[in-house]
Each structure stands twice: as structure tokens, then as C-alpha cells.
Amino acid sequence: MEKLKLVVVGNGMVGHRYIEELVDSGLSKNYQIIVFCEEPRVAYDRVHLSSYFSHHTASELSLVKDGYYEANGIQVYIGERITHINRKAKRLYSDAGRELDYEKLVLATGSYPWVPPIKGNQSKDSFVYRTIEDLKEIENCAKRSKSGAVVGGGLLGLEAAGALKALGVETHVIEFAPVLMAEQLDQQGGLQLRRKIEKIGVKVHTSKNTLEVLTEGDTARNTMVFADGSKLEVDFVVYSTGIRPQDKIAKEAELDIASRGGIAINDNCQTNDPDIYAIGECASWNERFYGLVAPGYKMAQVACAHLLGKNQRFEGADMSAKLKLLGVNVGSIGDANGKSEDCKSYVYQNDDEEVYKRLIVSKDGRELLGAVLVGDTSDYGNLLQLYLNKIALPEHPDSLILPSHAGGEKPQMGADALPDTAVICSCFDVTKGDISQAVADGFTSVAQIKSHTKAGTGCGGCLPLIGQVLNAELEKSGITVNNHICEHFDYSRQELFHLVRVGEITTFEQMIKRHGRGYGCEVCKPAIGSILASCWGEHVLAPQHVSLQDTNDNFLGNMQKDGTYSVIPRMAGGEVTAKALGVLAQVAEDYKLYTKITGAQRVGLFGAQKDDLPTIWGRLTDAGFETGHAYAKALRMAKTCVGSTWCRFGVQDSVGLGSRLENRYKGIRTPHKMKFGVSGCTRECAEAQGKDIGIIATDAGWNLFVGGNGGMKPRHGDLLASDLDEATLIRYIDCFMMFYIRTADKLQRTSVWLENLDGGVDYLRKVIVDDQLGINQQLLSTIEELIANYHCEWTTTISTPASLDRFAHFINSDQRDDNVQFVSEREQHRPARFDEKFPSPKGDILHVELEYEA
Amino acid sequence: MSFVSVCHIDKIFPGTGVCALIKGKQVALFRPSDNAEVFALDNMDPFAKSNVLSRGLICEHNKQLWIASPLKKQRFNLETGDCLEDQSVSIKSYPVKITDGTVAVSL
Numbered sequence: 001m002e003k004l005k006l007v008v009v010g011n012g013m014v015g016h017r018y019i020e021e022l023v024d025s026g027l028s029k030n031y032q033i034i035v036f037c038e039e040p041r042v043a044y045d046r047v048h049l050s051s052y053f054s055h056h057t058a059s060e061l062s063l064v065k066d067g068y069y070e071a072n073g074i075q076v077y078i079g080e081r082i083t084h085i086n087r088k089a090k091r092l093y094s095d096a097g098r099e100l101d102y103e104k105l106v107l108a109t110g111s112y113p114w115v116p117p118i119k120g121n122q123s124k125d126s127f128v129y130r131t132i133e134d135l136k137e138i139e140n141c142a143k144r145s146k147s148g149a150v151v152g153g154g155l156l157g158l159e160a161a162g163a164l165k166a167l168g169v170e171t172h173v174i175e176f177a178p179v180l181m182a183e184q185l186d187q188q189g190g191l192q193l194r195r196k197i198e199k200i201g202v203k204v205h206t207s208k209n210t211l212e213v214l215t216e217g218d219t220a221r222n223t224m225v226f227a228d229g230s231k232l233e234v235d236f237v238v239y240s241t242g243i244r245p246q247d248k249i250a251k252e253a254e255l256d257i258a259s260r261g262g263i264a265i266n267d268n269c270q271t272n273d274p275d276i277y278a279i280g281e282c283a284s285w286n287e288r289f290y291g292l293v294a295p296g297y298k299m300a301q302v303a304c305a306h307l308l309g310k311n312q313r314f315e316g317a318d319m320s321a322k323l324k325l326l327g328v329n330v331g332s333i334g335d336a337n338g339k340s341e342d343c344k345s346y347v348y349q350n351d352d353e354e355v356y357k358r359l360i361v362s363k364d365g366r367e368l369l370g371a372v373l374v375g376d377t378s379d380y381g382n383l384l385q386l387y388l389n390k391i392a393l394p395e396h397p398d399s400l401i402l403p404s405h406a407g408g409e410k411p412q413m414g415a416d417a418l419p420d421t422a423v424i425c426s427c428f429d430v431t432k433g434d435i436s437q438a439v440a441d442g443f444t445s446v447a448q449i450k451s452h453t454k455a456g457t458g459c460g461g462c463l464p465l466i467g468q469v470l471n472a473e474l475e476k477s478g479i480t481v482n483n484h485i486c487e488h489f490d491y492s493r494q495e496l497f498h499l500v501r502v503g504e505i506t507t508f509e510q511m512i513k514r515h516g517r518g519y520g521c522e523v524c525k526p527a528i529g530s531i532l533a534s535c536w537g538e539h540v541l542a543p544q545h546v547s548l549q550d551t552n553d554n555f556l557g558n559m560q561k562d563g564t565y566s567v568i569p570r571m572a573g574g575e576v577t578a579k580a581l582g583v584l585a586q587v588a589e590d591y592k593l594y595t596k597i598t599g600a601q602r603v604g605l606f607g608a609q610k611d612d613l614p615t616i617w618g619r620l621t622d623a624g625f626e627t628g629h630a631y632a633k634a635l636r637m638a639k640t641c642v643g644s645t646w647c648r649f650g651v652q653d654s655v656g657l658g659s660r661l662e663n664r665y666k667g668i669r670t671p672h673k674m675k676f677g678v679s680g681c682t683r684e685c686a687e688a689q690g691k692d693i694g695i696i697a698t699d700a701g702w703n704l705f706v707g708g709n710g711g712m713k714p715r716h717g718d719l720l721a722s723d724l725d726e727a728t729l730i731r732y733i734d735c736f737m738m739f740y741i742r743t744a745d746k747l748q749r750t751s752v753w754l755e756n757l758d759g760g761v762d763y764l765r766k767v768i769v770d771d772q773l774g775i776n777q778q779l780l781s782t783i784e785e786l787i788a789n790y791h792c793e794w795t796t797t798i799s800t801p802a803s804l805d806r807f808a809h810f811i812n813s814d815q816r817d818d819n820v821q822f823v824s825e826r827e828q829h830r831p832a833r834f835d836e837k838f839p840s841p842k843g844d845i846l847h848v849e850l851e852y853e854a
Numbered sequence: 855m856s857f858v859s860v861c862h863i864d865k866i867f868p869g870t871g872v873c874a875l876i877k878g879k880q881v882a883l884f885r886p887s888d889n890a891e892v893f894a895l896d897n898m899d900p901f902a903k904s905n906v907l908s909r910g911l912i913c914e915h916n917k918q919l920w921i922a923s924p925l926k927k928q929r930f931n932l933e934t935g936d937c938l939e940d941q942s943v944s945i946k947s948y949p950v951k952i953t954d955g956t957v958a959v960s961l
Binding site: 487488518519520521522523525526543546547548550551552554555559561562563805806809810811812813815817819820834 | 860861865866867868869870872873874875876880883886898902903904905906909910911912913914915917919922924925927929
């Protein structure tokens with residue numbers, strides 16, 4: 001039997017979601033599915049469009065896995081637009097001249113940006129902000145511009161402003177209303193948001209009615225003229241003043257259109273033609289269209305269910321939202337403006353931390369009607385659940401938004417309080433009951449829950465809540481989360497650390513005999529080696545430890561892909577004398593080492609053969625260099641800016657402090673590598689807030705930030721204490737280091753450790769500043785011992801001739817590894833690739849297999 | 855089967871490996887403990903195509919001994935050379951004989 005033809009017009013987020021629903025439900029087997037995609041690429045994540053500028057490429061934004069449509073037999077016409085629907089003949093016409101019959105039609109044409117009728121809005125410096133193509137045009141224009149303005153201070157306008165900021169142009173936001181984001185925020189919330197984004201350099205102009213944009217100016221290419229007579233010169237203008245449903249072809253086909261635009265649909269997402277559905281931003285339900293993605297996804301679900309004959313209904317959508325705009329966290333729930341009759345409010349405002357929170361509750365104080373959160377949205381998940389499920393509020397609703405230090409004990413709302421019907425993930429409509437079921441089916445980590453239920457894979461805002469539900473469910477079913485480091489030890493790293501200290505254990509053999517089983521493995525051996533080093537400060541190459549260390553620690557260099565090692569001496573604080581640099585240069589020359597500045601503000605020499613390492617380091621240590629521990633889980637460096645000794649802006653000696661700190665903590669083994677940064681003034685040229693420990697000079701001393709990271713998952717450090725003198729600063733860092741060493745998991749950077757620490761930086765402050773646990777004396781004396789035990793591992797190794805045998809490549813020959821080969825590149829050299837070493841790799845295992853496959 | 859003498863077993867520190875050059879071929883020798891037991895495998899990591907396996911960590915999984923590559927931690931069975939992560943990959947293993955403390959390998 002011939003399959004029925006189902007045509008989807010539009011391949012945005014909702015259109016694609018509809019196709020996923022068809023595939024998941026098995027309907028794709030009964031229908032021949034044809035998709036028209038007007039844009040030159042298949043569906044992508046429009047919600048995160050502004051991240052295209054900061055760190056994404058167009059392909060990373062794509063929502064469609066490579067080959068997904070092909071694999072499911074779906075025909076996609078890319079770059080082709082449907083121009084006309086003939087409902088009588090059930091036929092479609094495209095702008096490419098294609099004619100196509102359909103049995104069922106789904107319109108997911110989305111919306112278009114609405115541009116106000118301002119004179120000059122068609123000039124070549126005018127843009128809208130909706131598609132990747134729009135962004136590319138803005139990007140090109142920004143390259144020849146110094147300043148840009150966004151007309152519209154709503155959600156999308158601020159998104160666009162974020163994009164302009166990321167492009168490095170002076171950014172203005174022009175808003176007609178007196179406050180920003182008037183749809184989602186109340187007046188105070190809007191003001192708080194304004195203060196915060198002005199602080200990062202965005203210029204905000206409210207109550208401005210733009211009359212005209214003139215294509216002339218003294219300092220910029222255009223001049224904006226406002227109704228109050230004021231003017232603003234900018235190079236280009238982006239209009240982000242709202243969207244309108246894209247309902248043109250529906251209108252021409254005489255489908256019912258809602259009075260305020262949008263294709264009218266019923267609860268099944270059908271138009272007045274039962275064979276035509278409309279979903280997403282182009283559709284209007286009950287005289288209302290939705291500009292958020294979650295209601296669109298719901299419509300996709302309902303429309304698909306209707307084809308299946310299931311009775312699901314679209315019954316409107318909650319417009320609550322949690323967003324990050326220009327780096328500011330903003331949350332809005334329900335009646336944010338407090339317009340409900342007889343409602344009352346609770347407000348918390350903290351100008352220091354720039355936080356504003358407001359709850360709107362019913363007259364009897366039992367029900368949450370709305371909320372506004374600016375600067376801190378950590379309560380959003382809980383509040384949304386209270387709101388959506390109409391859960392009775394505690395006696396003092398304000399305790400829901402007060403920070404713990406303000407006396408307000410946060411009531412344990414917890415996942416247990418939620419009914420099974422509570423929607424946890426609104427992007428994919430996953431309820432608490434769905435997650436409980438998944439846990440019962442054996443999916444016991446957040447990652448597993450995500451891939452099984454799709455919860456948390458949309459905007460990600462519900463992830464903390466998923467974690468809570470997961471933990472509550474696990475606890476209920478008696479499953480404990482296993483944090484054992486491997487099959488040989490039933491302990492976490494923290495517990496192992498404790499066992500080593502208390503039992504005064506000094507070797508791996510003692511440890512596995514007393515507390516473990518079997519032989520050990522590549523996970524527990526180095527982890528315990530590191531704990532032993534952290535506890536007792538012994539030379540990592542002491543014979544009893546050699547078999548525990550990764551090759552990096554064993555040969556005191558970082559192994560590169562070809563088996564050679566890097567040679568990276570310490571340059572504390574980034575300082576190096578000309579003379580020492582001369583020796584380094586000569587060594588690099590003599591041993592033909594590739595040379596570059598590393599990411600840690602020092603010079604690295606690469607491509608050293610193992611048997612050359614002792615003589616290379618002999619020459620370096622003779623010149624006064626020490627090992628830089630680039631191979632170790634230990635402090636790498638303290639990055640510094642030039643500071644007050646030279647810089648005309650510096651207020652403290654950042655290089656001096658950085659150098660003292662680096663020398664103080666060097667060599668101490670930590671759960672993962674550590675990086676410090678010290679900046680001499682608030683300009684923060686050392687990027688200290690992206691380091692495990694970041695120190696920024698103030699007029700009165702030093703501010704201490706902890707838990708920053710610049711790597712895979714960037715995180716700004718949290719401020720632990722301000723305006724410290726150097727002695728106090730060092731005492732705090734001493735305690736921080738030891739507390740981290742004692743309590744972190746293996747290979748857990750301080751950023752992740754801090755994120756997982758119950759109570760976060762507030763708790764850490766109690767431990768380190770207030771000594772709430774009463775352990776600081778102990779922490780301080782332990783670290784003093786470790787510091788006193790420091791010795792340069794390379795100096796010690798070279799002075800122990802017996803330990804040098806291991807550096808030969810062969811046990812029975814003086815020859816070298818002939819597989820280490822270089823080719824020249826940019827006046828230096830790099831390791832040769834396999835195909836350069838063996839131009840025709842006949843007989844190679846992998847090569848033979850490939851031939852078989854062919 | 856002809857065995858080639860390589861070195862005295864005391865030259866291999868318990869729990870570690872060394873690399874030997876035998877008839878022009880790089881062979882990694884592993885001594886898991888202070889017993890007189892030594893395993894021999896190809897020294898080349900088949901994934902990275904670099905001669906590094908002798909510098910890996912000896913580990914135990916599924917009650918068997920393996921060597922974890924120092925580069926990307928794939929594990930190879932000390933007796934068979936099979937790769938734990940990818941069953942389609944295997945490296946050569948070689949018979950080892952220890953006589954009066956001298957380690958000998960047959961290619």
C-alpha cells in the first residue's frame with residue numbers, strides 16, 4: 001500500500017521536534033514524510049543563538065544529528081519555501097517551482113521579527129535578530145563599526161545586546177517602556193537588571209521613543225532621533241521589538257486566522273481544515289500565540305498524538321522563564337507584576353550582591369502567584385514547582401527567598417513534596433513520575449536520566465531539580481550512590497585520605513592489604529600515590545612509590561603523543577632572568593627541542609627523549625632552574641600581571657606575591673592540577689578569577705577568589721574574603737589547600753569540588769575564615785610540614801645515580817627509539833605523523849582490516 | 855622455539871615495566887610483583903602508534919593483569935595482548951623464560 005504523504009512546512013526547533021515525535025512514536029513508518037526548510041540549514045538551537053558569537057559554530061548549534069533524516073527516510077528540501085497552498089486539490093507550491101500533493105499538512109512556519117515603522121529602518125545599517133544568517137550580517141557589519149544599538153529592551157533585545165557586546169562594539173539598548181523586560185519583570189527587578197548590565201558596559205536608554213534613524217552623524221554613521229528631542233549616534237541598529245506569527249500562506253489559503261495574528265488552532269492543534277495542523281509560534285490557541293519554545297514543543301507532541309488517535313490536548317502554557325541575559329541570571333514566574341487581586345508581596349533586595357527577589361502570594365498567604373528573581377535564580381526550580389502545583393506555602397513565605405545568613409532557614413521543600421504529576425522538565429514535558437520510573441528501571445545517574453527521558457536536554461534549567469529528584473528516589477529505594485574509587489577499594493578518595501592519615505600508612509602495599517583487595521589498578525595506584533605524597537611529602541620517586549606513578553611522575557616530564565617528554569622549568573610568577581633564559585635557549589638548541597610559551601606563562605621545551613632528560617635537567621638545575629611540576633597533579637604556576645612595580649595602574653605588587661605563593665606551595669601533591677592567578681588591580685590582567693585560586697589587588701589589600709576554572713567548563717571563582725593583608729591571605733590559602741586536598745575526589749578540580757560542596761562558598765567561608773570545624777590549626781601545621789619537605793625532584797633524581805638507569809629507552813641496548821621522528825614546521829619541528837613515517841603502511845593491522853571492509 | 859636473553863630480573867623493578875630491543879624489535883617486559891614472573895608484549899601502542907607501553911601502569915581487572923597505556927589508558931592483557939576497550943584490537947604477546955634470574959624472550 002502506498003504510504004500517506006505528510007508534509008511539514010518549516011524546520012525550526014518546533015518543526016524538528018515534531019519530526020522527532022513522529023519517529024519516536026513509529027508513525028514515520030506509516031507516512032512518507034517531506035519537510036520544507038526555508039533557511040539554508042536544517043533545524044538549529046535558536047534559543048542559544050547568541051552563543052554563536054561567543055564560542056559556537058553554526059554546526060554546533062544544529063539540532064539534527066548527521067544522517068538522522070536520511071536514516072528515517074525523511075525527505076528534506078533545504079532552502080526551499082512553500083509559497084502557496086491549494087486546499088481543494090491538497091497541493092503545495094514551492095518557490096523552486098515544485099508542486100507536491102499532501103494528505104496531511106503541518107505548518108510550523110514560526111514567526112518573523114516585527115520592525116516598528118521608524119523612518120530609516122530599511123537602511124543598510126539596519127538588522128533584525130532571528131536567524132544565523134541575520135547574525136552573520138550583524139557580525140560583518142560589526143567589523144566595520146564602533147557602536148551599535150538594539151531597539152527593544154525585552155528578552156530578545158537583551159539577547160541581541162549580548163551578541164553585540166560579544167562582538168566588541170559599544171552597545172546601546174533602547175527601550176520604549178520605562179523599564180527593561182516589562183513582560184517578565186516588575187519595576188524594581190527591571191531596575192536591578194539595568195544596574196547590572198550597565199555595570200558590564202551596556203548603555204541603557206529607557207522611555208525612548210525612536211522616531212527616525214538618519215544616515216549621517218559626526219562620530220558614527222547614523223543618528224537616532226527620539227521623541228523627547230534627544231539623539232544618539234551609532235553605526236548600526238538592530239531591531240528586536242517583538243515577533244509576529246508567520247501566517248501568510250495560511251491566510252492566503254483562507255484558513256482561520258486569530259484576531260491578533262496566528263493560525264487559529266483547536267486543542268488538538270488542528271486548524272479549521274482538519275487535515276492541516278499548525279504548531280509553534282505560527283499558531284494561535286485561544287487568541288494567544290507563544291514566543292517560547294516549550295509551548296511549541298508541547299504542541300508538536302499534541303499534534304503527533306492526534307495523528308495517532310490519542311487524546312492529548314494543548315491547554316495553554318505557563319510562560320515562566322529562567323534566563324541568563326548578558327551574564328545576569330533572571331527568573332520570572334506567573335504574575336510577576338503583582339496584578340492579581342488582593343495579592344501581597346515579599347521582597348528581598350541586596351545591593352552588595354546585586355540581588356533582587358520578590359514573591360507574589362495570595363491574600364491568605366497559602367499560594368504562590370508569581371515571582372521575580374534577578375541576580376540569583378537558585379530558588380527558581382523550587383518556586384516554579386510551588387507555583388505550578390499550587391503547593392501550600394510555609395508559614396513565612398519570605399523564608400523561601402532569604403539567604404541562610406539572613407536567619408531565614410530555607411524550608412526543606414525537597415523533591416519529596418512534589419506530586420508525581422509535577423512537570424520537572426518543561427522543554428520535554430517530563431514529570432517527576434517519569435523520572436521516578438526511570439530510576440526504578442535502573443537509570444541512576446543524571447547523565448543516564450538525561451539520555452533516557454530527554455529531561456534536562458533542552459534549556460537545562462531543570463538539571464538541579466532532576467538531581468534532587470534522583471537523589472530522593474535513590475534514597476527511597478535504598479540504593480546508595482557508589483563513590484568507591486575502583487574495584488579494589490570500597491572507599492572514596494576522601495575516606496582513603498583519612499585512612500592513610502589515621503593509620504599512618506606509608507605504602508600502597510600496606511594500604512591494599514589493610515583496606516582493599518587484589519592487585520590494584522591504573523586508578524587506585526596513582527590516587528593512593530598522590531595521597532601518600534600529600535600526607536607525608538615523600539619523594540614521588542622513592543622506590544616504594546615508583547610502580548604507583550603515571551609515567552609523567554615517574555620520568556618527571558609530561559609524555560607527548562610520540563612518547564617524548566616536555567621539559568618545563570619553574571618560572572615563579574612568570575619571572576625569568578635573561579641569563580637563565582640564555583641557558584634554556586642553549587639547551588633547546590643543543591638537544592633540538594621545540595620551544596614555545598605554554599598556557600601557564602612559562603617556556604616549555606618539547607620532544608626530549610627519555611634518556612636525554614637527566615643531562616638536560618642537569619644543565620638547567622646548574623643554572624638555577626627547578627622543576628616546574630608541569631607533569632604533576634600539583635600547583636603549576638601563579639600567573640601574574642606586571643603589578644604596581646612597573647604598571648601605572650597597579651595598586652599592589654602582584655608579581656612579588658605570585659612568586660612568593662608559587663614558591664610556597666610548589667611540589668605539594670593535590671587531587672588535580674592547580675593554577676593560581678594574581679592581578680595587581682581590578683583590570684584583572686592575570687585573569688585570576690578563572691583560576692583555582694585568584695587574588696586581585698585592592699587599595700586596601702587583596703581579594704581572594706576560589707574555585708575558578710578556565711578549561712573545559714569555565715567558571716568564575718567565588719569571592720571568599722576581601723581586603724586581606726598578606727599574612728591573613730596566606731593563612732586562608734594554606735587552609736584552603738589542605739581542606740581541598742583532604743576532601744576532594746580524585747582528579748576533581750577545585751571548581752567542581754566547590755560546586756559539589758554542600759553549602760558552597762558560604763560553607764567554605766565558615767570553615768576557613770570562622771574555623772567552624774575547629775580544624776584549622778591542624779590544617780596549618782600539616783601544610784607547614786609539606787612546605788618544609790619541599791625539594792626539587794629533578795635535583796634529587798640527578799644526585800641519585802642509581803635512579804638514572806630507568807631513563808634509558810632499552811634495558812639491553814644504548815640505541816634509541818627509531819620511531820621518534822620529526823618533520824620541520826614554522827622554523828622548528830613537530831612529531832611526524834604515521835603516514836609521514838610510513839607512506840604505504842602495508843601489513844599494518846588496522847590497514848588490513850580496512851581492506852577487508854572494502 | 856629460540857629464546858633470546860635480555861637482562862637479569864633484578865633490573866626490572868617490581869610493579870613496573872622496561873623495554874627491550876630483541877632482533878631489532880621493541881618488546882615491553884612487565885614484572886607485576888617481586889615474584890619471578892615476567893610478561894612480554896609489543897611496546898607499540900597500536901592506537902597512538904608510539905613506543906610507550908613499557909611505561910604504562912600494571913593493573914588488575916576481571917582478575918587478570920593488564921597494562922594501561924600511558925597515553926590514553928587503553929588496557930592490554932599481559933598474557934594475550936587483547937585490548938579491553940576494543941575487542942578488534944590486539945597486540946602480540948611473547949613467551950618468557952626465566953633461568954637463574956635471567957629473563958629470556960622468544961619472538
